[in-house]
Amino acid sequence: xxxxxxxxxxxxxxxxxxxxxxxxxxxxxxxxxxxxxxxxxxxxxxxxxxxxxxxxxxxxxxxxxxxxxxxxxxxxxxxxxxxxxxxxxxxxxxxxxxxxxxxxxxxxxxxxxxxxxxxxxxxxxxxxxxxxxxxxxxxxxxxxxxxxxxxxxxxxxxxxxxxxxxxxxxx
Amino acid sequence: xxxxxxxxxxxxxxxxxxxxxxxxxxxxxxxxxxxxxxxxxxxxxxxxxxxxxxxxxxxxxxxxxxxxxxxxxxxxxxxxxxxxxxxxxxxxxxxxxxxxxxxxxxxxxxxxxxxxxxxxxxxxxxxxxxxxxxxxxxxxxxxxxxxxxxxxxxxxxxxxxxxxxxxxxxxxxxxxxxxxxxxxxxxxxxxxxxxxxxxxxxxxxxxxxxxxxxxxxxxxxxxxxxxxxxxxxxxxxxxxxxxxxxxxxxxxxxxxxxxxxxxxxxxxxxxxxxxxxxxxxx
Numbered sequence: 001x002x003x004x005x006x007x008x009x010x011x012x013x014x015x016x017x018x019x020x021x022x023x024x025x026x027x028x029x030x031x032x033x034x035x036x037x038x039x040x041x042x043x044x045x046x047x048x049x050x051x052x053x054x055x056x057x058x059x060x061x062x063x064x065x066x067x068x069x070x071x072x073x074x075x076x077x078x079x080x081x082x083x084x085x086x087x088x089x090x091x092x093x094x095x096x097x098x099x100x101x102x103x104x105x106x107x108x109x110x111x112x113x114x115x116x117x118x119x120x121x122x123x124x125x126x127x128x129x130x131x132x133x134x135x136x137x138x139x140x141x142x143x144x145x146x147x148x149x150x151x152x153x154x155x156x157x158x159x160x161x162x163x164x165x166x167x168x169x170x171x
Numbered sequence: 172x173x174x175x176x177x178x179x180x181x182x183x184x185x186x187x188x189x190x191x192x193x194x195x196x197x198x199x200x201x202x203x204x205x206x207x208x209x210x211x212x213x214x215x216x217x218x219x220x221x222x223x224x225x226x227x228x229x230x231x232x233x234x235x236x237x238x239x240x241x242x243x244x245x246x247x248x249x250x251x252x253x254x255x256x257x258x259x260x261x262x263x264x265x266x267x268x269x270x271x272x273x274x275x276x277x278x279x280x281x282x283x284x285x286x287x288x289x290x291x292x293x294x295x296x297x298x299x300x301x302x303x304x305x306x307x308x309x310x311x312x313x314x315x316x317x318x319x320x321x322x323x324x325x326x327x328x329x330x331x332x333x334x335x336x337x338x339x340x341x342x343x344x345x346x347x348x349x350x351x352x353x354x355x356x357x358x359x360x361x362x363x364x365x366x367x368x369x370x371x372x373x374x375x376x377x378x379x380x381x382x383x384x385x386x387x388x389x390x391x392x393x394x395x396x397x398x399x400x401x402x403x404x405x406x407x408x409x410x411x412x413x414x415x416x417x418x419x420x421x422x423x424x425x426x427x428x429x430x431x432x433x434x435x436x437x438x439x440x441x442x443x444x445x446x447x448x449x450x451x452x453x
Binding site: 103104107108109111112114115116140141144 | 178181182184185192193195196197199200201203204359
């Protein structure tokens with residue numbers, strides 16, 4: 001989506017030179033924070049997720065650029081945390097329960113989670129660098145969701161639309 | 172790669188990527204598991220006659236070891252326990268030999284071809300000949316399933332096994348094999364299959380399968396072992412001692428008709444007293 005197209009749709013995106021250093025640093029911080037939460041919460045992934053959510057709520061009322069990156073980082077972090085949590089819980093059940101069934105399926109699941117973690121880390125580094133430079137970087141799905149949340153908001157609030165006087169139906 | 176243009180496009184790509192990663196993960200795990208599969212496959216291709224030949228080499232090597240217990244009373248007692256079991260092992264191509272070796276490890280090791288080595292501390296830990304029978308029945312299970320050969324092929328490769336069988340000067344290799352087998356760890360599936368075989372053999376031999384459960388309970392980590400110094404329970408480290416295995420033994424004991432139980436008439440305390448002490452000079 002280029003600038004002309006954005007303008008055609010009424011979406012005006014901030015350009016790198018228009019953003020303050022603080023906005024760029026906070027946007028970059030969203031990914032760094034997710035990294036920290038990911039690392040710190042590795043044995044207990046859901047605790048790391050809580051830390052990520054707190055960071056997002058702190059930043060969501062700052063500029064749209066920062067909020068966009070914070071929201072995108074959080075949305076990306078959620079499935080990774082759930083994946084890691086599932087692996088940890090499954091591992092604990094196998095270990096504590098002395099279960100021996102499906103160990104290979106568990107190993108395959110851990111490999112699956114590991115590959116996603118690598119992809120997550122690599123793409124977060126790219127996003128982090130882009131954010132620091134004041135650029136947008138869109139992950140699949142979560143990028144569009146975040147963009148829609150912060151840049152495609154209706155110009156007229158829904159409550160206002162509902163209150164408008166309308167003619168009778170059919171006239 | 173062209174960037175996806177719609178949300179639907181991205182969701183489809185994400186799902187496709189997830190499926191690809193899932194397939195790749197499973198393939199990676201399978202690829203890691205492949206050497207064992209190959210070893211099993213290769214081991215199955217090794218003729219039993221070669222395995223028996225290998226066993227003779229191992230036995231010959233063992234018999235030169237000064238730590239082999241040659242006491243006739245002890246050997247007769249162990250053979251008596253073994254024969255009670257072997258009377259009910261049908262269609263076997265193996266001749267099972269049991270050797271008692273002085274050691275400071277609580278362990279029993281099965282070598283390819285049906286050579287079972289019982290270490291003296293394990294013998295001391297048994298409370299009755301039936302408990303020894305339960306250990307031997309489990310080890311015979313490994314022999315019948317060719318587990319030692321599969322592990323050996325996995326460790327050294329089928330070509331090395333063949334060169335050992337074909338002769339030359341196999342002693343250094345045999346020595347290596349003996350050392351390797353002290354630390355060998357079977358898979359859980361192999362252990363479980365050997366348990367099932369052993370429990371069935373015990374019942375058929377008119378021995379209560381509960382003996383296996385009782386013996387395994389002694390190997391649990393909090394068990395104190397007679398002696399001035401703690402003795403490492405090697406049998407525990409090489410045979411995963413899960414509660415479920417003990418439970419299986421007691422479950423088999425419940426199914427066992429106790430009216431058919433025939434005790435093995437050996438003065439077991441006397442046999443244990445005759446075992447060489449770890450403090451004796453070799």
